Amino acid sequence: EDQVTQSPEALRLQEGESSSLNCSYTVSGLRGLFWYRQDPGKGPEFLFTLYSAGEEKEKERLKATLTKKESFLHITAPKPEDSATYLCAVQPYTSGTYKYIFGTGTRLKVLA
Amino acid sequence: DAGVIQSPRHEVTEMGQEVTLRCKPISGHDYLFWYRQTMMRGLELLIYFNNNVPIDDSGMPEDRFSAKMPNASFSTLKIQPSEPRDSAVYFCASSYSLQAETQYFGPGTRLLVL
Numbered sequence: 001e002d003q004v005t006q007s008p009e010a011l012r013l014q015e016g017e018s019s020s021l022n023c024s025y026t027v028s029g030l031r032g033l034f035w036y037r038q039d040p041g042k043g044p045e046f047l048f049t050l051y052s053a054g055e056e057k058e059k060e061r062l063k064a065t066l067t068k069k070e071s072f073l074h075i076t077a078p079k080p081e082d083s084a085t086y087l088c089a090v091q092p093y094t095s096g097t098y099k100y101i102f103g104t105g106t107r108l109k110v111l112a
Numbered sequence: 113d114a115g116v117i118q119s120p121r122h123e124v125t126e127m128g129q130e131v132t133l134r135c136k137p138i139s140g141h142d143y144l145f146w147y148r149q150t151m152m153r154g155l156e157l158l159i160y161f162n163n164n165v166p167i168d169d170s171g172m173p174e175d176r177f178s179a180k181m182p183n184a185s186f187s188t189l190k191i192q193p194s195e196p197r198d199s200a201v202y203f204c205a206s207s208y209s210l211q212a213e214t215q216y217f218g219p220g221t222r223l224l225v226l
Contacts, residue, residue, distance in 0.1 A: 034214065042220070043116075043217030043219050044203075049214060097167060097170075098143075098167075099160065099171075100157055100215070101157070102147075102156070102157075
């Protein structure tokens with residue numbers, strides 16, 4: 001069964017304290033892996049798409065990496081405005097459908 | 113573009129009542145997705161459409177849920193009759209590509225069934 005697991009569930013960091021969020025996945029084949037940011041009361045907002053193992057994408061203080069089993073979202077020198085829930089999703093190769101499977105997210109709190 | 117538009121933003125209803133959620137996707141997007149988000153289960157795909165045709169409804173929890181897309185600019189998700197366990201935030205999202213692609217989410221409808 002296709003599955004996505006994110007860890008940790010919640011993370012508190014001091015401003016400037018770098019860390020990584022994990023997204024482990026089990027799929028028969030991977031079309032793509034996506035990272036989203038979700039602020040309270042809002043819909044998820046797209047951050048990155050990764051397609052193949054070894055691929056990396058960067059945006060400001062965020063960097064996403066992908067292996068054959070997991071993806072990491074590295075946050076370098078975070079600021080309080082980086083506080084949000086970070087969601088990982090995969091789109092598996094499944095005949096007849098392009099569905100997305102989301103993890104339950106990591107709630108990040110960055111303290112000033 | 114205004115982005116994905118959902119209405120209403122909040123809905124409070126009593127058990128047994130019919131609830132209709134509405135979505136207007138981004139113009140030009142061929143795919144429309146309905147999701148449900150709860151604390152316990154996270155974001156779950158309910159159904160998605162391609163060019164107004166339902167493609168995968170395997171996530172629809174039961175027959176009380178139905179979704180339609182009568183044209184490229186409008187979709188509804190209906191719950192009849194509603195139950196307290198349907199309380200959640202319902203998101204609509206749209207995308208424009210057949211390949212693995214980003215989705216653009218609406219602001220969501222927060223549903224509370226008493």
